Amino acid sequence: MIRDSKPLREKVADVKTRDSGNTILQKAFPGGMLTIVGSNSASGLASTPARYIFGDERDRWAASAGTEGDPWGLAEARQASFYNAKSVEVSTPTIKGASSIESAFYKGTQERWCHLCPECGAWHNIVFDDIKFEHTVRKHRNRKTHKVTFIGWACPSCGVLSSEETMRRQPAKWIPDNPEAYNDGIRSFWLNAFVSPWASVSWTRIAEKFLDARDDPEVLQTVYNTLLGQLWEDRGNIEDGDTLLARREEYPSEVPDGAYVLTCGVDTHDDRLEYEVIGHGHYGETWGIRKGMIIGKPDSPQTWERLDDVIDRVYKHQSGKTLTISAAFVDSGGHYTQEVYEACKARAQKRVFAIKGKGGDGVPYTSPPGKVPIRESKKVKCWLYSIGVDAGKASIMAALKVQEPGPKYCHFPRGEERGYDSSFFDGLLSEKLVLKGNRWAWEKISGHTRNEVLDCRNYAMAAFRILDVDMDAYERRFKGQPKQPVHRQPQVQRKPRRDVFDDW
Numbered sequence: 001m002i003r004d005s006k007p008l009r010e011k012v013a014d015v016k017t018r019d020s021g022n023t024i025l026q027k028a029f030p031g032g033m034l035t036i037v038g039s040n041s042a043s044g045l046a047s048t049p050a051r052y053i054f055g056d057e058r059d060r061w062a063a064s065a066g067t068e069g070d071p072w073g074l075a076e077a078r079q080a081s082f083y084n085a086k087s088v089e090v091s092t093p094t095i096k097g098a099s100s101i102e103s104a105f106y107k108g109t110q111e112r113w114c115h116l117c118p119e120c121g122a123w124h125n126i127v128f129d130d131i132k133f134e135h136t137v138r139k140h141r142n143r144k145t146h147k148v149t150f151i152g153w154a155c156p157s158c159g160v161l162s163s164e165e166t167m168r169r170q171p172a173k174w175i176p177d178n179p180e181a182y183n184d185g186i187r188s189f190w191l192n193a194f195v196s197p198w199a200s201v202s203w204t205r206i207a208e209k210f211l212d213a214r215d216d217p218e219v220l221q222t223v224y225n226t227l228l229g230q231l232w233e234d235r236g237n238i239e240d241g242d243t244l245l246a247r248r249e250e251y252p253s254e255v256p257d258g259a260y261v262l263t264c265g266v267d268t269h270d271d272r273l274e275y276e277v278i279g280h281g282h283y284g285e286t287w288g289i290r291k292g293m294i295i296g297k298p299d300s301p302q303t304w305e306r307l308d309d310v311i312d313r314v315y316k317h318q319s320g321k322t323l324t325i326s327a328a329f330v331d332s333g334g335h336y337t338q339e340v341y342e343a344c345k346a347r348a349q350k351r352v353f354a355i356k357g358k359g360g361d362g363v364p365y366t367s368p369p370g371k372v373p374i375r376e377s378k379k380v381k382c383w384l385y386s387i388g389v390d391a392g393k394a395s396i397m398a399a400l401k402v403q404e405p406g407p408k409y410c411h412f413p414r415g416e417e418r419g420y421d422s423s424f425f426d427g428l429l430s431e432k433l434v435l436k437g438n439r440w441a442w443e444k445i446s447g448h449t450r451n452e453v454l455d456c457r458n459y460a461m462a463a464f465r466i467l468d469v470d471m472d473a474y475e476r477r478f479k480g481q482p483k484q485p486v487h488r489q490p491q492v493q494r495k496p497r498r499d500v501f502d503d504w
């Protein structure tokens with residue numbers, strides 16, 4: 001802004017001059033100084049007295065500045081010596097109940113930008129609930145696009161529809177819901193994109209963005225927060241096990257059309273391995289293929305040989321072709337870390353990799369692997385991937401909420417041998433996101449005992465992410481001429497086909 005605005009540029013010395021008081025984080029000007037501080041920097045927040053403080057994107061601030069506690073509190077403490085101090089908080093709202101800007105808004109005058117209804121003369125702020133629209137849907141491959149054909153605002157007082165063009169020309173003013181807060185010296189204001197002066201956020205565009213996001217809770221949250229200016233209510237797990245059990249499908253083959261890549265997630269226990277094989281298609285749509293358990297200790301070679309049976313298996317695709325597992329992630333946490341490293345190293349050619357789950361908000365779902373030594377050896381090393389399990393759980397739960405087949409939808413098969421029974425869904429929904437202080441954390445729901453199911457799925461989904469596949473290319477391999485029936489060929493001793501993934 002300083003660079004592009006002449007009046008400002010004249011007040012702040014050029015960066016090139018020495019001792020100009022102009023650095024990236026500090027800008028001196030006649031009569032004052034601007035200091036920019038990150039919300040996670042306790043020393044920065046505690047260093048200088050400040051008359052004015054301005055907190056941008058408050059809902060995305062660190063919960064604590066290092067170990068020093070609430071960063072906004074630390075910043076406000078800088079104002080103690082000013083009788084005429086002023087502080088401003090600004091933010092896109094985020095999650096209901098965990099939003100700093102929400103609490104701050106309700107402490108203030110709660111002013112909303114209200115427009116005059118041209119029909120009845122009532123004043124209202126334009127909210128999404130009162131926007132009425134009609135639209136058409138076009139389906140291209142698995143992706144739906146929406147086109148809004150008509151849109152208007154229905155006045156809550158008289159019900160008459162007015163167009164965007166009309167409403168933009170109507171008089172508007174701030175109206176407070178809580179005028180008492182004037183006495184406390186706190187004013188608060190709320191706006192959404194419907195009153196944005198920028199042409200790029202027309203009502204039509206907002207409604208189309210909403211429609212496009214409707215089936216994807218993660219994107220929908222962004223639309224709620226950034227365009228509608230509304231808090232997102234995350235209910236942890238909307239689905240219950242019975243609903244998911246009832247929506248299982250009869251697959252026409254072992255791997256149905258739509259799924260073109262298989263991955264496997266393995267959870268390691270002292271007495272067994274649990275695994276899930278998942279099929280992946282376009283735009284995050286998944287098909288549960290098989291959930292199973294291998295009884296045996298992880299220090300016994302037989303246990304891993306039985307896992308080989310799962311990983312080397314040739315799966316039959318609906319197209320008549322076959323496919324094998326592209327990558328498997330094996331949990332190395334627990335009492336058998338070294339055994340897992342050894343087993344994975346021996347299977348690295350098959351893309352069987354050890355992983356270490358890492359909890360915590362903000363840990364990325366997948367990151368590039370590192371090498372770890374096996375048994376204090378300096379030479380023998382094994383690849384280890386670090387998995388942000390919380391990010392994974394959030395994305396799995398979001399996908400489970402998708403109601404219609406298409407992007408992100410999770411298909412589950414019927415059939416006892418597949419392993420998708422009521423205990424599977426009980427395990428899948430065994431954890432929910434709860435608010436602890438002002439941080440979200442995953443917690444086991446009482447009554448649900450196992451969460452291995454969720455872990456296996458988490459690892460299998462992470463394994464798919466590291467593959468970074470070109471799904472169109474994979475799809476083409478299955479859409480060609482189906483292979484001749486193979487039933488006359490001897491099935492035993494057939495080497496697993498790897499050709500589909502040779503380019504990896």
Ligand SMILES: [Zn+2]
Pocket residue numbers: 117118119120121122155156157158159160
């Ligand atoms: Zn009206």
